[in-house]
Amino acid sequence: xxxxxxxxxxxxxxxxxxxxxxxxxxxxxxxxxxxxxKAEAPxxxxxxxxxADALVPVLDGIARPVQTAANVADNFRALLDVHAENxxxxxxxxxxxxxQQVARNLEAENRSLRETTNTTTEAxxxxxxxxxxxxxxGAFVRSxxxxxxxxxxxxxxxxxxSPAGLAGRVGEVGERSARVLLLTDLNSHVPVMIExxxxxAILDGDNTDLPRLVFLSSGARPQLGDRIxxxxxxxxxxxxxxxGVVVQNGEQGVRVKPFVDFHRIDxxxxxxxxxxxxxxxxxxxxxxxxxx
Amino acid sequence: MAAAVIVAxxxxxxxALKRALxxxxxxxxxxxxxxxxxxxxxxxxxxxxxxxxxxxWTVHRPDLFPAWGAFALGLFDDLVSGAPLGLxxxxxxxxxxxxxxxxxxxxxxxxxxxxxxxAILAAGAHALTLLIGLLLAGAIPDPLAAAAQLGLTVxxxxxxxxxxxxxxRLFLSxx
Numbered sequence: 001x002x003x004x005x006x007x008x009x010x011x012x013x014x015x016x017x018x019x020x021x022x023x024x025x026x027x028x029x030x031x032x033x034x035x036x037x038k039a040e041a042p043x044x045x046x047x048x049x050x051x052a053d054a055l056v057p058v059l060d061g062i063a064r065p066v067q068t069a070a071n072v073a074d075n076f077r078a079l080l081d082v083h084a085e086n087x088x089x090x091x092x093x094x095x096x097x098x099x100q101q102v103a104r105n106l107e108a109e110n111r112s113l114r115e116t117t118n119t120t121t122e123a124x125x126x127x128x129x130x131x132x133x134x135x136x137x138g139a140f141v142r143s144x145x146x147x148x149x150x151x152x153x154x155x156x157x158x159x160x161x162s163p164a165g166l167a168g169r170v171g172e173v174g175e176r177s178a179r180v181l182l183l184t185d186l187n188s189h190v191p192v193m194i195e196x197x198x199x200x201a202i203l204d205g206d207n208t209d210l211p212r213l214v215f216l217s218s219g220a221r222p223q224l225g226d227r228i229x230x231x232x233x234x235x236x237x238x239x240x241x242x243x244g245v246v247v248q249n250g251e252q253g254v255r256v257k258p259f260v261d262f263h264r265i266d267x268x269x270x271x272x273x274x275x276x277x278x279x280x281x282x283x284x285x286x287x288x289x290x291x292x
Numbered sequence: 293m294a295a296a297v298i299v300a301x302x303x304x305x306x307x308a309l310k311r312a313l314x315x316x317x318x319x320x321x322x323x324x325x326x327x328x329x330x331x332x333x334x335x336x337x338x339x340x341x342x343x344x345x346x347x348x349w350t351v352h353r354p355d356l357f358p359a360w361g362a363f364a365l366g367l368f369d370d371l372v373s374g375a376p377l378g379l380x381x382x383x384x385x386x387x388x389x390x391x392x393x394x395x396x397x398x399x400x401x402x403x404x405x406x407x408x409x410x411a412i413l414a415a416g417a418h419a420l421t422l423l424i425g426l427l428l429a430g431a432i433p434d435p436l437a438a439a440a441q442l443g444l445t446v447x448x449x450x451x452x453x454x455x456x457x458x459x460x461r462l463f464l465s466x467x
Contacts, residue, residue, distance in 0.1 A: 033377045
């Protein structure tokens with residue numbers, strides 16, 4: 001009768017001690033990981049990429065029905081104001097037809113000028129379109145995970161575009177997944193310029209929805225509504241990609257609203273502006289290029 | 293004879309699966325939390341469902357939710373969400389520890405008292421997360437968004453607790 005009692009008296013504190021030791025060990029492990037992460041140890045990126053690769057099929061399976069449901073809801077909403085939308089599109093179509101004419105004239109002029117000056121044509125670029133399967137937002141990071149990776153020809157530094165404009169660049173690449181760092185992320189610094197004046201600046205993300213224009217060239221006076229495009233400096237992004245419009249110009253600094261709606265990106269087009277890749281892209285459809 | 297062995301083996305497997313349920317649910321929550329939702333500002337305001345799970349199971353079934361489980365789920369969350377690695381592992385481990393340390397306080401208490409305790413814990417966890425985020429990533433939190441997220445996390449706890457309670461009664465009532 002006495003033995004189990006003594007045993008218990010020793011065993012209980014021993015177990016508590018073991019638990020405390022395990023807890024402290026895990027806590028130390030977490031702190032260690034944070035320090036290694038801060039030091040950007042390469043194996044941490046590899047671990048992230050491996051987990052993303054493994055999870056992409058599962059996340060894709062969850063994301064698809066959610067996007068379908070969202071699209072159904074959108075379609076229903078669109079049905080309600082189909083009349084007003086129709087009128088708006090008719091107006092816009094008239095305007096765009098005018099712009100199409102302008103673009104054709106410019107293209108013809110451009111071609112003839114190139115021929116007279118013997119300019120080499122710009123390097124062609126390639127792209128991959130991929131579904132967004134995970135959206136990590138919050139106080140620390142603004143990035144999305146896409147269901148395409150190295151096997152689809154995606155590499156670090158490639159440009160991620162949405163139909164509306166620049167979304168970000170590829171930060172991490174796995175075999176079948178890639179993490180795209182959005183314009184709004186704290187670590188995003190994009191060389192840009194004001195479209196009208198060609199004044200240069202850097203667009204700095206700060207984890208809010210409105211990134212900031214910093215290092216504006218002296219004398220630049222950005223106005224509300226000015227369009228911001230990439231400047232092509234630094235070589236990460238090609239020049240002229242649409243980025244956003246200036247929406248704030250006050251004590252909070254100059255802030256830009258990106259053309260991309262970050263809450264509704266189902267697909268991203270990852271563009272390789274270097275050489276090699278999969279699909280050529282032509283800015284004007286071939287039948288339009290021939291003219292009327 | 294063979295049938296008895298098979299039944300015994302299946303019972304063992306069934307028991308093991310049921311006992312793994314709290315941690316499995318936590319992993320599912322992590323994956324669901326990164327599904328892109330077409331809700332403006334959702335990413336910023338997303339309530340801490342994982343914290344709710346850690347709290348619920350540590351209070352009600354600490355035997356099925358060990359410290360390493362909180363650590364592993366936090367680490368998984370860091371890897372999936374792209375947060376600084378170790379951040380959520382650290383915060384959830386501390387949350388787990390503080391619940392276990394106060395375990396006697398929760399025994400047989402009214403729901404609103406447990407809810408109040410969750411609110412205090414969530415506030416602490418949020419503050420710690422933001423502080424570490426500031427130190428590690430230099431992310432300056434938007435106080436309004438942080439407060440709204442905390443409010444949402446606390447407000448939704450009863451819903452999550454009801455859901456977990458259902459799972460517990462359905463699958464874990466036998467122990």
